[in-house]
Amino acid sequence: MAVLEIKNLHAEVATEDGEKILRGVDLEVNSGEIHALMGPNGSGKSTTAKVIAGHPAYEVTEGEVLLHLDEDDFGADFEIPEDKRTWDLLDLEPNERAALGVFLGFQYPAEIEGVTMTNFLRTALNAKLEEREELFEDEDEAEDEEEDVGYDTSPMEGPVDEGEVGVAEFQQLLKEKMELLDMDEKFAQRYLNAGFSGGEKKQNEVLQAAILEPSIAVLDEIDSGLDIDRLQDVSKGINALRDEQGTGILQITHYQRILDYVEPDMVHIMLDGEVVMEGDASLAQELEAKGYDWVREEVYGTA
Amino acid sequence: MSTQLPANLSEETVRQISEDRDEPEWLLETRLDALSALEELELPDVIQTPGRRWTNLEQLDFEALVDPLNAADRTERVTAEGVEVLPLVEALDEYESIVRERFGSVVDFKTNYLTALSAALFTTGTFIYVPEDVNAEDVKIRAEMNSRSLFSHTLVVTEKSSSVTILERVSTGDAVEGERYFSNLVEIDAGENSYVQYGSLQNVDENTYAYTLKRADAGTYATVNWIEGNLGSRLTRSDVETELNGDASETKIVGAFFGHGDQHFDVNARVWHNAEHTTADLVTRGVLDDTARSVYEGVQHVGREAWDTNSYQRENTLMLSDESEADASPKLIINNHDTEASHAATVGQVDKEDMFYMTSRSIPDQVARNMLVEGFFVPVLEEIDVDEFREDLAELISSRLRA
Numbered sequence: 001m002a003v004l005e006i007k008n009l010h011a012e013v014a015t016e017d018g019e020k021i022l023r024g025v026d027l028e029v030n031s032g033e034i035h036a037l038m039g040p041n042g043s044g045k046s047t048t049a050k051v052i053a054g055h056p057a058y059e060v061t062e063g064e065v066l067l068h069l070d071e072d073d074f075g076a077d078f079e080i081p082e083d084k085r086t087w088d089l090l091d092l093e094p095n096e097r098a099a100l101g102v103f104l105g106f107q108y109p110a111e112i113e114g115v116t117m118t119n120f121l122r123t124a125l126n127a128k129l130e131e132r133e134e135l136f137e138d139e140d141e142a143e144d145e146e147e148d149v150g151y152d153t154s155p156m157e158g159p160v161d162e163g164e165v166g167v168a169e170f171q172q173l174l175k176e177k178m179e180l181l182d183m184d185e186k187f188a189q190r191y192l193n194a195g196f197s198g199g200e201k202k203q204n205e206v207l208q209a210a211i212l213e214p215s216i217a218v219l220d221e222i223d224s225g226l227d228i229d230r231l232q233d234v235s236k237g238i239n240a241l242r243d244e245q246g247t248g249i250l251q252i253t254h255y256q257r258i259l260d261y262v263e264p265d266m267v268h269i270m271l272d273g274e275v276v277m278e279g280d281a282s283l284a285q286e287l288e289a290k291g292y293d294w295v296r297e298e299v300y301g302t303a
Numbered sequence: 304m305s306t307q308l309p310a311n312l313s314e315e316t317v318r319q320i321s322e323d324r325d326e327p328e329w330l331l332e333t334r335l336d337a338l339s340a341l342e343e344l345e346l347p348d349v350i351q352t353p354g355r356r357w358t359n360l361e362q363l364d365f366e367a368l369v370d371p372l373n374a375a376d377r378t379e380r381v382t383a384e385g386v387e388v389l390p391l392v393e394a395l396d397e398y399e400s401i402v403r404e405r406f407g408s409v410v411d412f413k414t415n416y417l418t419a420l421s422a423a424l425f426t427t428g429t430f431i432y433v434p435e436d437v438n439a440e441d442v443k444i445r446a447e448m449n450s451r452s453l454f455s456h457t458l459v460v461t462e463k464s465s466s467v468t469i470l471e472r473v474s475t476g477d478a479v480e481g482e483r484y485f486s487n488l489v490e491i492d493a494g495e496n497s498y499v500q501y502g503s504l505q506n507v508d509e510n511t512y513a514y515t516l517k518r519a520d521a522g523t524y525a526t527v528n529w530i531e532g533n534l535g536s537r538l539t540r541s542d543v544e545t546e547l548n549g550d551a552s553e554t555k556i557v558g559a560f561f562g563h564g565d566q567h568f569d570v571n572a573r574v575w576h577n578a579e580h581t582t583a584d585l586v587t588r589g590v591l592d593d594t595a596r597s598v599y600e601g602v603q604h605v606g607r608e609a610w611d612t613n614s615y616q617r618e619n620t621l622m623l624s625d626e627s628e629a630d631a632s633p634k635l636i637i638n639n640h641d642t643e644a645s646h647a648a649t650v651g652q653v654d655k656e657d658m659f660y661m662t663s664r665s666i667p668d669q670v671a672r673n674m675l676v677e678g679f680f681v682p683v684l685e686e687i688d689v690d691e692f693r694e695d696l697a698e699l700i701s702s703r704l705r706a
Contacts, residue, residue, distance in 0.1 A: 053663045056655070098665040110660035114678025120664075123674065128665035191678070208664060 002031040002073050002101060002215035002248065004052070009063035011051050018059065021047045023273035025063070031073075031215050031248040034238075036259055036284055038252075039270030040292045045252045046107060048270070049220045053104035054094035065089040067100055073215055074101075074132065084136055098124075099131035101215030103247075105205040105222050112192040117204070120192050121211050122170040126163030128212060177210040181237045198225035206237035209247065216248045217241060223258035235261030256288040269295055309366035314338065316371050317423050324392045324426075329403055337412045337422035344416040347540060349569060350598045350632055357598040357630060358540060358569040363512060365420070368452055368484040374426040375450040377476060383439035386467060387432040391456060394430035402430060405460055409490035409520045409546075417514050417540075421454045421486045428456035428488075431469060433497070435462040441689060442469045447476040448507060452484040459490070461497035461525075468500045470692045474535070475508040482537070483511040491519035493527050495549065500528040502692045506535035506699060509564060513539045523549030523578075530687055531570075532696050533560040534703065538567040545574050547581040547609075558587035559683040559696065561703055562595030562627070572616075573602040576609035576642075585616040588683050590676055590700075591627035599631040603646060607638045616646040621653065621679055623672070673704045 004027075011022040022044050029035050039045050051058050052065055067087045071080050089097050112120070165173070174188055183203055193201050202222050209217045222234060239262060241247040251262065259281065267284045269277040271292070276299045277283065287295065317338050321331040349358040382388035387398070394402050412422035429444050446455065461467060473487065485507055493499050499519070507513055513536040519527040529543045545554035556572040574583040585601050603614045620629040631648035653675055661671035680700055687693040 053659075055659055093668070094659060094662040095665050095667050095671075098663055104663050106660060106663075110654070110657045112657055112660075112675065112678060114681030115674050120661075120674070123670065124661075124664040124666050127667060127670065131665055131667070191681075212664065 001070050003068040004029045004102070004216045004248065004250070005064075005066040005068065006048070006052070007064045007066065009048070009051065009065060010061045011047060011058045012061060014057055014059040021058070021273055022051065025270070025273070025275055027250075027268060027275055029216055029248045029250045032242060032246045033265045034242055034249045034251065034262060036251050036253060036264040036267045037270065038254070038267060038284065038287060043270040044273040045270055046220055049104055049218045049250075049252060052089065052097075052102060052218055054089070054092070054097055060090055067102060067216070069100070069215070078132070080136065095127065096131060096135060098212070098214075099128045099135060101213075103209050103212055103214035103217040105209060105217060105219035107220040107224065109193050109201045109205055111194045111196070113194050115192050116189055117192055118171070118174065118188045121174065121208060122163070122165060122167070124208075125165050125170065125211060129164045173211065177207055180210065180240060181207055182233050183207060199227060199230035202226055202234055203230065203237070206234055206241070209241055210237065210245075213245045214247055216250065218250045218252070220252045221254070222251065223253055223255060231258060232261060238262050256284050259284050271295060271299060309369055311366065312338070312369065312371065312423075320371060320424065320426060326392070327395060327399065327403075330395070330406075333407065333412070334423045337419040340413050340419045341416060341423070344413060344419050347415045347417060347542065350600055350630060352630060357596070358538070358567065360540065363484070365484075368482060368512065369420070369424070370451040371424045373450050374453050376427045376453055376455075377447045377449060378427060378429070379443075379445040380429060381441070381443035383442050383467070385434065385437035386439040386442055387430070388442055388444075389430050391428040391430045391458065394432075398430065398432060401432065401460060402458065405490075405492050406458055407490075409492055410488055410516060410518045414516065417486065418488060418516055421456065421488050425454040425456040425486075425488070427453065428458070431457070431459040431467070433461040433465040433467045435465060437465045439465075439467045441691070442467055443691070444469070444471040446471065446473050448473070448483070448485055448511070449475075449477040451479050451481075452486075454486045455488070457487075457489040458492075459499060459501065460492045460494070461499055462494045464496045465494070466498035468688045469502065470689045471501070471503045472695070473503065473505045473507060475511060478508070479510075481510065483508075485511050485513045485536075487513070487515040489515070489517040491517075491527055493519055493521045493525040495522045496524040497522070498526045500530070500688045502530040502532070502687060502689055504532040504534075504692060504695055504699075505539065508535060509537050509566065511536050513541075515540070516542045516544075518542075518544040518546070519554065520546050520548055521552035521554055524551045525549055526553045528555040528686070529557065530683075530692070531556070531558045533558075533568055533570065534699050536566065538569070540569045542571045542573070544572070545583070546577060547575060547583065548577050550578045551580040552578060553582040555584045555586070555686065557683055557686045558589070559680055560589040560597060561700055562589070562597060563592040563703060563706075564595065565593070566595045568595075568597040570597065571600045571602075573604070574614065575604045575606065576612045576614060577606045578608070579610045581609060582613040583615070585618075586682065586686070587618045588680055589620045589629070590623060590679065591620065591629060592623040594624070594626045596628045598629070599648065600634070601632070601646065601648070602634045603636065603644060605637045605639050605642050605644065609639045610641045612639060612642040612644070614642065614644040618648040619679075620650045621676065622650065623653065623676070676704055677701065
């Protein structure tokens with residue numbers, strides 16, 4: 001079981017006199033659990049997500065983001081040694097965090113022309129496997145090995161170098177995951193998010209999580225801009241991440257609506273850069289009924 | 304006139320070149336006429352921004368660069384069924400009347416100093432003749448320059464309702480001490496309802512100054528599509544132009560360049576809408592790394608009689624380093640109101656949010672950047688009809704990224 005542990009996290013915008021946004025966030029998400037992170041606009045939810053993933057626009061001034069892994073978190077064939085089971089994500093590059101099993105689902109996914117979904121996702125999957133090897137290999141081994149960035153890729157056909165997961169194997173995997181999410185096969189050959197509708201982009205985020213099989217997935221407003229049919233598809237996909245891969249979900253949302261389909265084990269409420277209230281699924285319902293002013297009153301006393 | 308006639312350039316030199324090739328009198332006269340015009344002609348116009356002249360052609364030392372009597376090249380020509388593909392000199396025997404009529408009919412040798420120099424001194428080049436109703440794919444010209452200087456002239460003539468795709472690849476062979484000069488003039492006379500795609504991939508060594516002017520005259524219902532790929536050279540000045548002289552004629556001018564080190568690209572695309580119902584699409588994409596520089600000018604002229612014109616232009620330059628520099632100047636000149644037109648140019652760096660998105664999916668920085676650059680060129684690659692050209696260009700881009 002993996003645990004994402006955020007301790008007293010402070011962060012500000014990485015410019016001179018950058019605005020302080022996170023003022024001591026404490027949060028813990030276990031794999032196999034679904035957590036909802038709620039809060040009014042500007043309370044720091046999205047910043048928390050970006051800081052976990054390593055967005056360069058924010059500077060962490062205090063606190064830790066730890067990932068605790070179990071020996072078998074990367075499957076039976078990959079034994080994680082005892083001294084490499086806890087990682088401070090803040091010391092790592094975004095791609096290294098991802099390789100350790102932290103996934104960020106974007107509120108506004110990038111549109112990338114000229115790079116097909118298939119090429120992108122297979123490159124990502126192979127990069128994850130390769131980066132893992134590097135992160136866990138002994139220091140001595142690491143010195144021997146030449147710094148080897150990248151594969152020979154061609155934009156039209158994808159990497160020439162097979163990588164660990166070959167083209168045929170990957171296409172089969174992609175097909176299965178797309179069926180699960182009720183996505184049209186034609187997406188595989190389209191350029192990454194280019195010209196996708198809002199709903200298609202969100203579905204695609206969940207698809208990517210399904211391919212990369214993270215230990216912890218942080219989903220930033222995955223439910224915004226979805227019609228009811230698409231919301232159900234996406235919810236089904238999120239539940240499958242948890243049920244079939246044991247992924248822990250930290251779901252950032254404004255609305256109770258998605259929580260009807262993806263029932264949280266725990267709800268956290270943020271206010272002014274801190275988590276101020278926690279509870280079970282009923283907290284989200286209470287919040288929906290009473291609003292954030294109620295939270296404010298509960299936390300700060302009379303408004 | 305700032306450019307002097309190099310001392311090693313004389314009437315005798317030109318006569319010698321012509322004599323060695325056993326050329327007809329009219330061609331010698333054309334050469335001599337070009338030679339005598341040199342003193343009057345200016346270098347091509349270059350873009351100027353306040354305090355800066357982007358391309359310093361004046362600094363070229365033609366006396367050192369031009370070695371007219373020792374020109375050497377190895378040119379391989381692959382023909383297709385029904386098409387004549389000949390060295391221009393050989394075409395003078397069999398196709399003299401066509402060559403005489405069309406040679407210099409699209410590119411005026413007195414356009415500037417460099418075109419006149421080329422007409423006076425050219426020693427190589429290709430004649431491509433596509434007879435009526437012939438459809439041909441995959442005509443290939445692979446030219447390798449082996450001397451200090453080389454002047455090439457290519458003439459393409461397509462007759463009514465014919466079609467052809469041509470790939471020209473220009474590179475340097477034997478190494479030469481010091482700087483070199485390569486001049487490449489291409490003219491296309493596209494007959495009624497004919498289709499030409501002319502792809503050019505320039506990858507000469509980085510001691511070479513490259514000048515090219517490619518110009519087409521598109522007749523009624525004719526389509527001329529240019530693909531201009533520039534990767535090599537120390538400095539490139541490239542002008543690719545189409546005159547849409549026939550009603551319902553069309554053109555695309557697609558460009559790609561990738562500069563690194565201290566390379567300099569001066570890339571220009573121009574179209575003249577001179578008839579009715581004509582369409583033009585100008586698309587150029589370039590990438591710059593290290594201290595490379597680029598300057599782009601795109602011009603769409605819509606003539607007074609050009610009713611029902613469609614004309615589009617886009618240019619995007621992507622800079623991979625802080626030290627690279629780019630300037631872009633898209634121009635639209637409309638003299639007929641019955642026109643739908645657009646023009647846009649952007650200069651920017653790799654998008655940080657795109658990078659974060661990709662790295663957050665485990666892809667290392669360098670790999671992510673390379674994928675974005677390769678993806679950036681895809682709209683250009685997709686325009687290429689000749690598979691070999693598309694693969695070569697993709698391969699050159701890929702290996703430059705991983706150098």
